[in-house]
Amino acid sequence: MHSLVIFASGRGSNAQAIIDYFKKAGGANVTLIVSNKESAGVLDIARAENIPFLIVDKQAFNDHSLVEKIAQYKPSLIVLAGFLWKIPNSLVTAFSNQIINIHPALLPMYGGKGMYGNHVHQAVLADGKRESGISIHYVNEAYDEGSLILQAHCIVNAEDTVENLADRIHRLEHFFYPNTIAFLLSQFPEKLD
Ligand code: GAR
Numbered sequence: 001m002h003s004l005v006i007f008a009s010g011r012g013s014n015a016q017a018i019i020d021y022f023k024k025a026g027g028a029n030v031t032l033i034v035s036n037k038e039s040a041g042v043l044d045i046a047r048a049e050n051i052p053f054l055i056v057d058k059q060a061f062n063d064h065s066l067v068e069k070i071a072q073y074k075p076s077l078i079v080l081a082g083f084l085w086k087i088p089n090s091l092v093t094a095f096s097n098q099i100i101n102i103h104p105a106l107l108p109m110y111g112g113k114g115m116y117g118n119h120v121h122q123a124v125l126a127d128g129k130r131e132s133g134i135s136i137h138y139v140n141e142a143y144d145e146g147s148l149i150l151q152a153h154c155i156v157n158a159e160d161t162v163e164n165l166a167d168r169i170h171r172l173e174h175f176f177y178p179n180t181i182a183f184l185l186s187q188f189p190e191k192l193d
Contacts, residue, residue: 012042014081021178111144
């Protein structure tokens with residue numbers, strides 16, 4: 001059984017989609033949820049699903065001991081699902097090619113510091129773009145710059161609001177993120193329980 005550790009700062013709809021997918025499909029379990037925000041909706045999901053969680057402040061997040069704490073869960077992948085802090089180099093090095101992120105736009109457009117959630121959709125609409133999408137990528141030392149794994153596109157209508165563009169993007173995410181994780185796990189060496 002593969003172990004997945006999810007990092008999330010917000011509502012947690014992607015975390016929920018991943019949990020639901022693997023409950024049905026089997027083969028992986030979300031074993032830990034890490035959040036930087038005590039009031040994040042994702043922690044209600046963790047409680048409801050009986051998944052252990054860890055709340056970190058900036059200091060704990062950047063402390064080397066976090067590597068050991070997470071290593072105890074033996075994750076095949078660390079999955080960022082709406083997590084807003086930059087991942088420290090100690091984690092990137094310890095879990096090289098095992099940390100993935102989802103971004104709600106077609107990187108390299110609309111990426112980088114400050115570009116998250118609705119800020120991204122606002123910028124896409126302000127530029128009058130007729131297309132947006134999602135990017136799933138490996139995490140390296142720079143924000144939103146690791147190698148791409150998958151992009152999926154969607155249309156943007158002239159009358160779109162931030163809210164309905166965000167909804168369309170979330171629907172893409174909820175389908176493609178769990179399926180991409182399943183694909184990546186299928187490339188790992190066989191795990192005996
Ligand atoms: C998602 O749309 C995700 O792509 C985005 O935050 C949202 C979290 O939603 N991530 C970023 O913007 C990262 N730069 P959720 O909490 O409902 O899963």
